[in-house]
Amino acid sequence: MDKGRGDLSLSEEYVLEMHDIVKEFPGVKALKGVKLQVRPGTVHTLMGENGAGKSTLMKCLIGIQPVTSGKIIYKGKEVNYRSTREALDAGISMIFQELSPVLERTVADNVWLGREPKNGIFTDHKKMREDCMELFQRMGLDLDPDEKMKNLTVAKMQMVEIIKAVSYNASIVIMDEPTSALTESEVEDLFKIIEDLKAKGVAIIYISHKMDEIFRISDDISVYRDGEYIATAPAKDLTQDEVIKLMVGREITNMFPKVECPIGDVTLKVEDLCAGRLVRHVSFDLRKGEILGFAGLVGAGRTEIMETIFGIRHKESGRIIKDGKELNIKSPKQAIENHIALLTEDRRGNGIIGLLGIRENMCIAKLNLGKYGLPLNRKQMTDDTQRYIDSIRVKTPSQETPIMNLSGGNQQKVLVGRWMLTEPDILIVDEPTRGIDVGAKAEIHSLLSELAGQGRSIIVVSSELPEVMGVADRIVIMHEGYVSGVLDRSEFSQETIMKYATSHKEEAENKEMSK
Amino acid sequence: MNAKTKKMISDNMIWGVLILLILIMSIGNKNFFTLANFKTLLTGEAIKGVMAFGVAFAILTKGIDLSIGASAALIACVTGALVQAADYGSRILEGGTQFPALAAILIGLFMGALIGLVQGSIIAYTKMPAFIATLGGQLVCRAAAKIFTTRPVSNLSDGYRFLGSAQIGPLPVIVLVFLVIFALAAFILGQTRFGKSLYAIGGNDQAARVAGINVEKNLMLTYVWCGVLAALAGIMLAGRAGSADPASSGLNYELDAIAAATVGGTSHTGGVCRVTGVLCGVLIMGVINNGLVLLGVDDNYTNIIKGVIIVVTVAFDMKKNTKKA
DSSP: OOTTOTTOOTTOOOSEEEEEEEEEETTEEEEEEEEEEEOTTSEEEEEOOTTSSHHHHHHHHTTSSOOSEEEEEETTEEEOOSSHHHHHHHTEEEEOSSOOOOTTSBHHHHHTTTOOOEETTEEOHHHHHHHHHHHHHHHTOOOOTTSBGGGSOHHHHHHHHHHHHHTTTOSEEEEESTTTTOOHHHHHHHHHHHHHHHHTTOEEEEEOSOHHHHHHHOSEEEEEETTEEEEEEEGGGOOHHHHHHHHHSSOOSOSSOOOOOOOOSEEEEEEEEEOSTTOOSEEEEEETTOEEEEEEOTTSSHHHHHHHHHTSSOOOEEEEEETTEEEOOOSHHHHHHTTEEEEOSOHHHHTOOTTSBHHHHHHHHHHHTTTTTTTTOHHHHHHHHHHHHHHTTOOOSOTTSBGGGSOHHHHHHHHHHHHHTTOOSEEEEESTTTTOOHHHHHHHHHHHHHHHHTTOEEEEEOSOHHHHHHHOSEEEEEETTEEEEEEEGGGOOHHHHHHHHTSOOHHHHHHHHHO | OHHHHHHHHHHTHHHHHHHHHHHHHHHHOTTTSSHHHHHHHHHHHHHHHHHHHHHHHHHHTTOOOOOHHHHHHHHHHHHHHHTBOTTOTTOSSTTOOOOOHHHHHHHHHHHHHHHHHHHHHHHHHHOOOHHHHHHHHHHHHHHHHHHHOSSOEEOBOHHHHHHHHOEETTEEHHHHHHHHHHHHHHHHHHHSHHHHHHHHHHHOHHHHHHTTOOHHHHHHHHHHHHHHHHHHHHHHHHHHHSEEOTTTTTTTHHHHHHHHHHHTTOOTTSSOOOHHHHHHHHHHHHHHHHHHHHTTOOHHHHHHHHHHHHHHHHHHHHHHHHHHO
């Protein structure tokens, strides 16, 4: 599987060079003469805010989109791929941010999809399985090639996707946000694979927004902004602040602009809440004007708690008390009527309605409360939308623009606007800045702080420790469905949080035993 | 500005197709572009047009309703039997009294709503594909009509036939009903909570649910709307023909209605539907049906042309929509 690597002689400094790449879409110049030079056997990270042109550049490289002008030199020869197939055959493979596995087929089927080994006219299933096993072993993965894809966790699917990319004997593997669905330990596995590939002379082009991970694995970093090439430098010569400054073209002085505000009485009291395996005897208080963080590993049950409070998930037992009144919420509508709002973690899956415009997306929850009358009061809808476009600075050409045309950060702001229109006392935000560029991140953080200042109560679920630590007044830490610890702001430290996140609280265990 | 005009052109390209077809037909036969012929054309399309505004709602929510032709036939037969003259020799319901036209029509609409409610509940609560649920509904309704009566139901009261065959001044009532339903559909989709919820459900049902929308209830109501319009179409059908036939009334009408809604830009991937587009789709189907008859084109060739036009317009539409994503 490893032959043909020898021709990457040391005399060639770069395996890939892209010069003066211009890509024009009707009315938009997405790339304005961009440069990229990748050395073999290195991890080259592309950085930039959403819309900076990183993904477009990669799509031009692998032939999904034709370049308008510019030169691509791969292994010393000028190339111009017209399809991903051509790029793959030449040894450039890409792992996309959005996975597209065939769920009803096996792992082996997915890995060899479209290039199944043949035995005469028949597919050679035995060879498929054996080659798969060999690849898994090489990567230290424990997976059954005969397992149906749909039975795998998202993280495992991601690993299969990576295996698939590697199996093309690629000289360049492009990874677009590969860790967004992985747990910490799986990220470690991925990094091991990356090291392995590097040692074999494979170049990795890595796209990610996660600073700590970028600085851990990158050899070189190239920064882009608004379709323009800004700079390339060895990672060791850069600091996080410098990279951010290059990306946004301005200095973000404070990622977590926390405003201290008075914290009032308890507004939400959750007692002994149980719902399935991942919500076990959960209790906590939320006060007026407080930002309560929820930390824990992926799969600790944080999202599930929020879904239970919001009526998406069935509550088995326990009490949810708001302002002294016990609530019996069975649907999101009832939650909204009780002034609870949930900004879900899966923005595309159950947040935005892509085809609809900004106004429809923003007004939909308030509209469903019957607040716009019959016939619908269009003027009031337009006014409401404009108010939040202005106050939370949504960048959009018009209210009619389909929301899918906006960047992730702006989509998120529209959804914040949607919930603000329902006048929530309690706003729950689940991974509010996932996949959002740094500039918009800081804005969302300051928005949360501002809302708390208005006397609303906010719950922030986040897997990024700096984020929860930066915005929260208190942090509830979850482990496998139980609350394992609650920390005050003065007690915050990454080490303490990780300690609680990886172990059970004895109290919680005793409670389960005595049942 | 440029992008906006571009969008307007691409959204309204379908009207260009209609004008082009009208031009072709007018050149082909001098009798096509006459007031009398437009009246014939509209009268001919009104019934399927009413159904199209129903099924367009279902398609908007990523569903479909295949039962509307058959349920129209069932309701035409049942309500027709209620309004046969009491002394008519071969009355279906032997010896009964003749129902007032209004009562029979209301019973028909109620039956349509009921059929829609049953199918809608199955689709909403079992998550069964609408294609399957309404395919079953189609078989059941058609068979029920044939069990109800083996012979055509004729000799219907004039009051009952008002919707299908009367004229107010120069305007056939059947066309008027079609235009009223068009306006009602436009009002529901554009100006009500229900309409906006359908766009949200069709666009992303998970997101709609999280935004507080009762997805099941709205889906049920969608099929109730479909059913009521199918019933209305059935009553118009019987009124126009003067009789209802359990085997042939409304046969394959659902396919023409779906074709009109689809050609009119209603996306089967959900979330996209313009009522004016559906209107245009109905007119396009009408121009093809009517115009090709005038040109003396054989029925089979007419269907080939229809088939090609449906596929080509949808191909363009798909391209437009995928480019956006």
